[in-house]
Amino acid sequence: MNSKQSTHSSVLLPQLEEFAYTEIPLPSSKSESNRALIIDALTEGDNQLSNLAEARDTQTMIRLLKENPPVWDVLDAGTTMRFLTAYAAATNQYKVMTGTARMCQRPIGILVDALRTIGAEIHYMNEEGFPPLAVHGMQTQVSRKVSIRGDVSSQYISALLMIAPTLPQGLELTLEGKVGSRTYIEMTLQLMEQFGITYTWVDNVIKVTPQTYSPTTFAVESDWSGASYWFSLLACADKGELFLKGLKEKSLQGDAAIVGIMDALGVKSEFVADGVKLTKQAVKGLPAFDFTHCPDLAQTVAVTCAIIGQKSVFTGLESLRIKETDRIFALQQELAKFNASLVEEFEGAFTVIPSVEMPIEVSIATYDDHRMAMAFMPLMTKTRVSIEDPEVVNKSYPSFWKHVSLINSIF
Ligand SMILES: O=C(O)C1=C[C@@H](OP(=O)(O)O)[C@@H](O)[C@H](O)C1
Numbered sequence: 046m047n048s049k050q051s052t053h054s055s056v057l058l059p060q061l062e063e064f065a066y067t068e069i070p071l072p073s074s075k076s077e078s079n080r081a082l083i084i085d086a087l088t089e090g091d092n093q094l095s096n097l098a099e100a101r102d103t104q105t106m107i108r109l110l111k112e113n114p115p116v117w118d119v120l121d122a123g124t125t126m127r128f129l130t131a132y133a134a135a136t137n138q139y140k141v142m143t144g145t146a147r148m149c150q151r152p153i154g155i156l157v158d159a160l161r162t163i164g165a166e167i168h169y170m171n172e173e174g175f176p177p178l179a180v181h182g183m184q185t186q187v188s189r190k191v192s193i194r195g196d197v198s199s200q201y202i203s204a205l206l207m208i209a210p211t212l213p214q215g216l217e218l219t220l221e222g223k224v225g226s227r228t229y230i231e232m233t234l235q236l237m238e239q240f241g242i243t244y245t246w247v248d249n250v251i252k253v254t255p256q257t258y259s260p261t262t263f264a265v266e267s268d269w270s271g272a273s274y275w276f277s278l279l280a281c282a283d284k285g286e287l288f289l290k291g292l293k294e295k296s297l298q299g300d301a302a303i304v305g306i307m308d309a310l311g312v313k314s315e316f317v318a319d320g321v322k323l324t325k326q327a328v329k330g331l332p333a334f335d336f337t338h339c340p341d342l343a344q345t346v347a348v349t350c351a352i353i354g355q356k357s358v359f360t361g362l363e364s365l366r367i368k369e370t371d372r373i374f375a376l377q378q379e380l381a382k383f384n385a386s387l388v389e390e391f392e393g394a395f396t397v398i399p400s401v402e403m404p405i406e407v408s409i410a411t412y413d414d415h416r417m418a419m420a421f422m423p424l425m426t427k428t429r430v431s432i433e434d435p436e437v438v439n440k441s442y443p444s445f446w447k448h449v450s451l452i453n454s455i456f
């Protein structure tokens with residue numbers, strides 16, 4: 046079958062067991078973009094930023110910073126909410142911070158407590174611990190030292206780190222307990238370093254003295270999280286070759302971990318100057334994997350394992366319940382539609398049980414979560430799949446379906 050049927054609310058993908066060599070021009074990273082934009086707003090002088098992401102999360106950040114309305118509605122963008130809340134406090138602005146209904150269920154109390162400890166005035170407008178917030182800025186810094194839990198979201202820590210050099214006393218952050226998504230904290234610090242900031246990180250204490258960001262030229266890299274869906278497609282296909290443009294082996298992004306995961310699941314990566322070539326190889330096996338530091342890869346890898354018959358124990362999935370949707374629940378519902386499952390072992394640990402029988406047609410619900418839509422796309426290698434609300438991908442990867450159509454020109 047070589048056609049696409051599309052309605053406003055779903056896209057039907059043709060079944061495609063194999064495909065010819067295809068080049069995918071990946072989008073830029075929204076995580077890097079949103080950090081570069083906050084740093085840019087805090088820099089006195091002009092930076093030269095290029096390759097900013099087309100992602101809605103990034104475009105929302107650009108618009109809010111540029112138009113500077115009194116209400117900052119971030120829609121469903123977690124980084125935009127957390128980074129702008131800290132930015133409004135540090136730059137002593139009065140802002141109402143709000144977002145979608147789901148955003149108003151995603152916790153922010155840990156960040157608000159930390160900002161209040163430093164000296165910011167912030168009020169909850171509805172429920173304690175959740176947006177919407179009224180940020181009243183910060184008159185004076187009352188503390189340099191803040192302790193913060195690291196096990197709920199690293200975005201709170203990144204938000205504080207980026208404002209740290211601009212605070213009159215700088216910041217000494219003590220990370221308490223387990224630290225999840227550590228690679229994103231490292232990305233924040235490495236990016237700050239590229240804009241001239243020095244820091245120390247010894248054991249669980251990160252210190253940033255008062256400093257100024259230096260105007261810099263910075264090009265955002267291609268998005269490794271977005272790249273993961275293409276690795277998965279090849280892992281699930283009988284035959285095929287892909288070239289993912291713009292990816293670099295050494296990346297600021299922790300989701301480059303997909304290379305090692307997919308090496309175990311049958312995809313070989315060869316880096317060349319302008320990207321990475323993917324070919325199929327024998328499956329080595331992935332009996333277990335810890336997603337603590339790359340939570341955004343969990344859906345991709347769960348669907349891949351379920352399709353290719355790899356039983357696997359996933360750990361470090363605690364944060365998945367508070368993302369764009371409860372991703373554990375969503376995965377459990379949708380994997381069941383092709384007779385696979387995700388079985389809880391203990392908190393944050395689940396076993397992926399692969400599909401025992403593929404139905405001839407499946408319709409996947411996406412729960413307002415871009416990663417649900419993209420992660421289930423590779424099902425098209427085994428059955429006719431329709432993905433509901435396909436425009437949900439706009440949050441991070443608006444050109445995703447256009448890129449899917451490049452595979453054997455299927456649409
Ligand atoms: O800092 C970032 O850019 C991100 C951090 C991660 O969130 P958590 O720190 O909440 O796990 C990740 O899931 C999100 O997509 C982007």
Ligand SMILES: C=C(OP(=O)(O)O)C(=O)O
Pocket residue numbers: 121122123124125341368369416441
């Ligand atoms: C969790 C995500 O984003 P955020 O937390 O920034 O909304 C994501 O992109 O998967």
